[in-house]
Amino acid sequence: MTHKILVTGGAGFIGSFLVDNLVEKGHEVTIFDSLEPQVHLGKTPDYLNKDAKFVKGDMADYEKLKGLVSDSDVVFNLAARVGVGQSMYQVKEYVEANELGTANLLHAMANEEHSVKKMIIASSMSIYGEGSYKCESCGREFHNVRRTNEQLEKKQWNIACPDCRKELTPVGTKETKPLSNSSIYAITKKNQEEMTLNIGEAYGIPSVALRFFNVYGPRQSLSNPYTGVAAIFMSRIKNNKPPLIFEDGEQSRDFVSVHDIVQGCVLSMEKKAANGQVFNVGAGHKITLNELSATLIDIFGSDVKPEFPGEFRKGDIxxxxxxxxxxxxxxDYSPKITLKEGMEELVNWSRDQEAKDMVDKAYRELKNKRLI
Ligand SMILES: NC(=O)c1ccc[n+]([C@@H]2O[C@H](COP(=O)([O-])OP(=O)(O)OC[C@H]3O[C@@H](n4cnc5c(N)ncnc54)[C@H](O)[C@@H]3O)[C@@H](O)[C@H]2O)c1
Ligand SMILES: [Zn+2]
Structure with a gap:
């Protein structure tokens, strides 16, 4: 069965791959996107799917949004401002775009005539804060540990067991872990998620919240210094500059290819078992930043060496x-793309891109705001 699908943020990195997949499956897709200048640099992306309808507009524009909602039976809500560091000083802009934007969409769900049968919100792993841990020595598990700035200033990067003081081992984080938001961005994602599930339940609109982990892939903004670390490292290596790694590089994240994220999105739309649920969408294993930078340096055949200024970002996990x-x-989700394959795809795509190295600027800006 084909659907009329609205994808907010459908001109962005993840949204555009989702749109391509949905169009390919024969759905009628409408993209709603403001073409945020920081992401799109004043241009309409050339990858925008020609077989999807494009409506340029802001999530703040209720009048435009309500018409689109009335005409859809599935809504993917991906539009958002996405910089964690930036959200700490553009507080108003982030709350406006993410929370009020989603509020507008939900207001339409509650007040307009429509036949939406599924609503999917893009949430984020950032709402967990520090992941889950286990103590190999005493066997206990910990789901709400936190590092203090004091500890980080002493360069004590790892977390010790509160009982036996042995270093804790990170384990996979489940959806049930208590949330711990350490940025305005994370707070907006948590609120988007809760607001969507709440309105979904109140009005009987099956809704799903997907917690994406660290997504990478082609079309990822290379010039936006606030997005993923893979793109940041890549643009440094490409410009023959060493990647700057915070802490000692042994911190880890779950890097997941955009194609696997799209798989998670489509399954959530198609399967009833997704209704009312929250799901992690990741690769399901950890990659340290040292491993990530080594993989990229290897793919580029570069001889740059990463630098470790010994710095850290406040509140970083x-x-x-x-x-x-x-x-x-x-x-039945099953991630398909390995880190090496995914990074090769990213690198091959980036060879044709004009990568502006804006990392220095971002670094200075965060430093000025005393966030590093
Ligand atoms: N990339 C990741 O690693 C990651 C991880 C977790 C969650 N997410 C979530 O996935 C979604 C997509 O992220 P992305 O990485 O593709 O980012 P992106 O910046 O490439 O895409 C976001 C899109 O939303 C649009 N947008 C922003 N504000 C808008 C507004 N007020 N009105 C209309 N459109 C607006 C932008 O123009 C952009 O095209 C976001 O909700 C983000 O929070 C991303
Ligand atoms: Zn212990």
């Missing part, structure tokens, strides 16, 4: 990677 057993068992 040490480890967080997904436990994907829930989405595997309920939706």
């Amino acid at each position: 040490r480890h967080c990677f997904s436990d994907i057993s829930k989405i595997k068992s309920k939706l």
